């Protein structure tokens with residue numbers, strides 16, 4: 001009896017242990033997301049709608065004499081939608097992020113394609129080269145572009161010395177310099193998912209397309225590109241989302257003409273010290289980016305189904 | 310009737326629908342296909358049969374245009390196509406893994422090749438409809454390949470490469486991905502469809518049954534070369550060499566030397582006994598010759614035959630298997646060799662031989678084949 005009991009207990013314990021293992025594995029990403037994304041976001045959300053004297057934030061709800069008093073201040077959001085500066089900045093951020101994404105696709109696709117079709121023995125080396133820039137600080141690398149693009153930077157000096165131009169071309173602190181910096185920084189994030197997708201592709205599909213009369217060019221557009229759609233989408237997300245809120249590159253390489261929401265955010269937080277307003281800007285940015293992307297993703301998942309590749 | 314010799318020669322050339330002339334393909338100096346020549350007639354189903362790595366796919370891929378021959382030429386209706394890119398050849402291939410486009414529906418897969426020819430939309434629809442009917446997949450037109458069973462995918466692949474009405478259809482292990490039961494059923498269906506469409510077809514397989522039942526002619530390949538080309542029954546009944554005899558079906562092979570060689574008969578002496586064959590071979594006295602005999606061409610009897618000098622082997626039944634319509638026996642010869650015998654049960658109460666029984670195996674002179682290579 002005792003033995004049977006202890007065995008049963010043991011089995012129960014083992015089951016629990018097994019389930020715990022499962023729960024832990026599933027739980028880790030959830031805990032991570034809750035602690036590092038949801039909680040901070042809720043904090044920021046709260047800041048954006050609470051009454052403040054500039055230093056202290058009041059609670060959203062107070063309880064006194066049996067009455068719950070909930071106070072949500074929307075003036076920051078109302079101000080956001082009425083002040084053209086904010087609207088223009090959001091619009092400009094999205095435009096620059098979209099431009100950056102398109103250029104990254106344009107440069108990254110042939111790059112990833114070339115990597116994926118190169119001999120298997122060369123691929124690790126090429127992958128290394130793509131991830132090599134990560135070995136130095138991103139700040140330093142962006143800063144280095146200053147030295148290249150400045151009025152008295154490497155390019156201008158070289159061109160003047162060669163006699164191509166008489167006076168320096170203004171490149172620094174323009175949309176051009178900022179876009180160069182953004183493309184340079186985000187290109188690996190486009191190349192890597194595209195490469196991962198293209199390298200898995202079944203090359204017999206291309207042979208089949210050619211066999212059925214498609215020229216290599218047609219086969220590329222009708223087979224390779226549609227089949228790498230998931231890679232394009234993944235790369236675009238990885239490039240587009242962070243570049244909308246990018247702060248460092250606009251700060252170092254951008255100028256007065258390159259309105260970016262990241263800089264406005266920084267100014268609100270640290271120059272104006274208006275944390276409530278800054279929080280509202282941040283929340284609006286997250287909603288503006290995430291909602292359309294979430295809808296897009298859901299649509300993708302619904303229409304795509306399980307794919308053979 | 311009054312053709313000049315030159316135009317007569319051209320005519321002969323044209324009558325050979327596909328001509329493969331001394332084709333060689335080397336990968337890193339190793340020949341995968343080695344000096345192969347072949348003519349294929351219009352409307353013929355031709356099978357390339359051989360074990361893994363013998364170069365079947367390489368030969369097929371050269372016909373499709375995915376590999377360029379190192380040496381040699383390929384003619385289709387008299388035109389050299391060896392340098393033509395695959396998308397310009399009037400040849401379509403069905404891939405071993407089908408290679409269906411996963412992002413396109415069944416309908417779009419079949420229409421893919423037609424669209425590349427800039428066929429008008431209504432004609433494409435009509436043609437795809439016809440193909441769907443032929444392969445009986447009409448209800449599945451809107452599905453994606455991953456929503457189909459293996460057999461259905463195979464039929465889509467077939468419809469896709471037949472849609473363009475190719476002059477030559479290439480099939481690489483068309484049934485390789487199907488399970489055994491489906492294979493047998495599909496084999497006949499495939500054969501019927503190809504014959505109905507009337508397309509000339511080259512088929513690659515490593516399954517001899519598949520080759521025998523589907524093909525009009527077979528080439529047995531080994532190490533990049535053709536060992537024998539012929540009709541299925543020729544290859545089975547009159548193999549040209551030991552390799553072919555051994556590769557196709559079961560065979561008992563006795564190594565020996567040539568003792569008597571006459572135009573109408575020959576005698577071959579082996580350590581197991583002497584064999585009398587009803588055909589002569591062009592050889593020299595005492596040259597090594599093998600005698601091959603198929604298991605079903607051997608008779609078993611308990612009493613010694615009247616003339617035990619030739620074509621008679623004495624031994625003991627080692628084991629037996631009863632298969633209903635026939636029995637398989639294995640017989641130990643005094644020489645240590647094991648003989649395979651297949652006896653068809655033509656009588657209901659015919660006798661069966663028991664393990665350990667001493668029996669005599671005999672065969673007719675015309676059932677033996679002498680092989681010198």
Ligand SMILES: Nc1ncnc2c1ncn2[C@@H]1O[C@H](COP(=O)(O)OP(=O)(O)OP(=O)(O)O)[C@@H](O)[C@H]1O
Nearest residue numbers: 336337341359360361362363364365366367368515
């Ligand atoms: N692209 C290639 N590069 C180098 N060697 C190759 C290549 N393709 C085939 N080979 C070699 O050529 C030989 C014949 O290959 P092939 O694919 O034609 O064989 P197969 O008869 O189709 O075999 P299986 O029945 O296994 O498909 C093999 O030894 C193979 O290793």
Ligand SMILES: [Mg+2]
Nearest residue numbers: 365366367481
């Ligand atoms: Mg093969």
